[in-house]
Amino acid sequence: MWLATDSDGLLRFDGAESINWLAAGKDTQHRQNVNKFVLDDNGAMWFASWGQGLTYISAQQQLQLRFRADAANPAALASDRVQTLFMDSKRRLWIGSVAGVNYIDSSNLNQISRFAADEPTHPLYQNRIWWITESSEGIWFATSDGIVLLPADQSAAKRYYLPLSSSLQLERAREVRALQQFSSGLWASSANGIYRYQNTCDCFEQVPMPTAMATPRFNVVHPQGDTLLWVGAAEGLFLLDTQTLTWVAKDNNYNFLPDIDVRTLFVNADDQLWIGSRDQGLFIGTPQHRVFSPLATSLPATKSQAASRLTSALFHDHANKLWLAAQDTLLYQDSQGNWQQFPFRAKANIRKIYQIAEYPAGTLWLATDTGLYQFKNGQLQFDPTPFQLTGLAPSGVTALHVDTQGVLYLGVWQRGLISWQVGADSASLNLTQLAENSGDQIYDLALSPDGVLFAATRYSGLYKLTSTRGWQRVETGTRELVEGFNCVVPESASRLWLCSEYGLWFVDLESGQQQHYLTEHGLPSVYITAALFDKQGHLWSLTNHGPARLRYPQK
Known part of the structure; x- marks a missing residue:
């Protein structure tokens, strides 16, 4: 770039x-x-400067030409303050400055000519040129005194003034900052608005703006695709749908980059929008496609506010009903599919629900910051049993898993892992080494399709439950880069996907194969909070900058 x-x-x-x-x-x-530059097809470069004229550098830099203003030479550069450059379809470079127009034919690089140098009545004579473009009608110039067309048929030049609303009496009212020709037509921008050229009347018509947009002072326009037009203004960035002549709003706001004085726009081959500002830096806009819709928008008004807040746990029960642990509130669908809510913060002083499990059908277990709870028939009940059986005081349960036999596995904050058969009068405490690392905890418990249970910890790495030796640490080969994992997603007992604060990992414990995925592989962020396989077998990663799907998951 x-x-x-x-x-x-x-x-x-x-x-x-x-x-x-x-x-x-x-x-x-x-x-x-450097104000503007043009890259030639052969690799040569023209660049314009504000105060140092025009420079040409050949592809291999063997040839370098400089063009400066010279009062004694009527053909010389009109001014050393060059505003814009444009290469037309005939390979002529047009040079617009603060004092008129020059051009250079690519067939003779050493010769520069001044346009209308001896025609004081010509609309381009000593006029400040802001922008140049080309259409089937000819070459168009955006100037400080309207728009000027040099017709393709070489007839007389024509000047166009943009129509002004009677309510707009702005300074530099005739000044046109930019012109853009693309598939939807010819567009012009000024401090007064955006305009489209109409062949039927041979005139420019203003595009209406909603009241909420006020009157931005537009500087630059640039197309994206066949119908969208980005518009940079002194007050920010706006988007026009040229097909419907409507302004696009994002979250009820027409300004995509408020309070930024946008001066240049460019869309690259990856459809990224590059935005140059005045004294405020460079911005890059990456196209996003909305494939997810907020659940809150589909809920009744009485539930939508809770659903729009931070969600710490999601769960589908045996009847495929959805449960959400939102901020202070448990949202769930009843047997008829109607949404209900239970205010667990107000009822039990629970601040956070980490995970949800079900056993038997109809009884939910909640891992919370204050211990283990049951939720059944709309009622919440604290269950201290596994803590009492292992001699621990009730504390935060950060991970939860229940197997088909009704054995609950509870990851207890900085204490280890409790295993308890629901209803039994005994329980065991394992992974007590977690207490040796301040703040250590189990983040995730996951069962592989072939029946091996894994535990991902914050600082102590990964563990698995073996039939003969109990819980054993798993050597993943990642210890030099990460201490622990936020999640474990087992494809089998030996093929694992691991979430970390430094990317997504694939580890094959049998072959030793390892793959590390980072932002250069397409992840929005290296901080991976969770991952899962969907019903189609695609692997999704959840990051602190949004979700990502692995295009070709390893199988």
């Missing part, structure tokens, strides 16, 4: 770091302003 900057010259950015292409390794005294 090439970036023209106000004071750091021309930067080449590879996604990780940038270098000053014109003065690599030199200090700021050797840097210069």
Whole structure:
């Protein structure tokens, strides 16, 4: 990616770091302003400067040409303050400055010509040029005094003034900052609004703006796809659907980047929007497609507020009804599918529900920050039994698993793992070594399809329950990079997916194969909080920057 900057010259950015292409390794005294640049098909580069004219550098840098203003030469650059550049379909480079227009034919790079240099009545004569583009009608110029067209049939130049609402009496009312020609037509921007050229009337018509948008001072426009037009303004970034002539709102806000003075826009091959601002840095917008809808929007008004808050646990019961542990409230569907809620914070002073399990059908077990609870028939009941049987005071249960025989496995905050057969008068405490690490806990308990139970811990790595030796630590080969795991997703007793604070891991314990997935592999973030396989066999990772699906899961 090439970036023209106000004071750091021309930067080449590879996604990780940038270098000053014109003065690599030199200090700021050797840097210069670059307003615009054009990359030729053969690799050559033209770049315009504010105060240092126009420069040409060939692909291999064997040839370098500089063009400067010269009052004694009527064909010379109109001004050293070059505002914009444009290469037309005939391979002519048009140079727009604060004092008029020049052009250079690619067949003769050394010769520069001034347009309308001796025609004081010509609309381009000594006019400040902001933007240049081309359509089937000819070459268009956005100037400080309207829009000028040089017709393709070489007839007389035409000037267009944008229509003004009587309520708009702005300074520089005739100034047009940008023009953009793409599949949906020719578009112009000014401090007064956005306009579309109409062939039927040979005029520009203003696009209506909703009252909520006020009147942004538009600087630049850039297309995305065939119908969308990004519009940069002194107040932020806006998006116009050119097919319906409607402004797109995000969360009831038309401004996608409030309080940012947007000066340049570019959409790259990956459909990312690059946004250059005035003295506020560079922004990158990545396209997002909404495939998830907030559950809260489908709930009754009395339940939607609770569902829109932080959710700490999700569970589907034997009847495939959904349970959500939201902030202070348990939301669930009853047997008729109607949504109910239970205020566990107000009823039992529970601050957080970590996980939910069911045994037998109809009885839910809740792992909470204050201990183990049962929930049945709309009633919540505290159950201290497993703590009493192991001599522990009731405390936070951070992980929970129940097997088909009704054995509950409880990960207890900084104490270890309790195993308790529901209804039995004995229980065992394992993994007591977790108490040796301050803050250690079991984050996840998961059973493999072939019946092996795994425990993922915060600081002590991964453990599995063996039939002969009880709980044993699993050597994953990741200890040098991560201490523990947020989740474990077993494909089998030997093929595991592990979530960590430093990416997603695949480990084959038999072969020793290991794969580490990071942001360069497509993850939104390296902080992985959970993972799961869906019914189609796709692996989903949940990160602190949103979900991601592995495109080709290993099988």
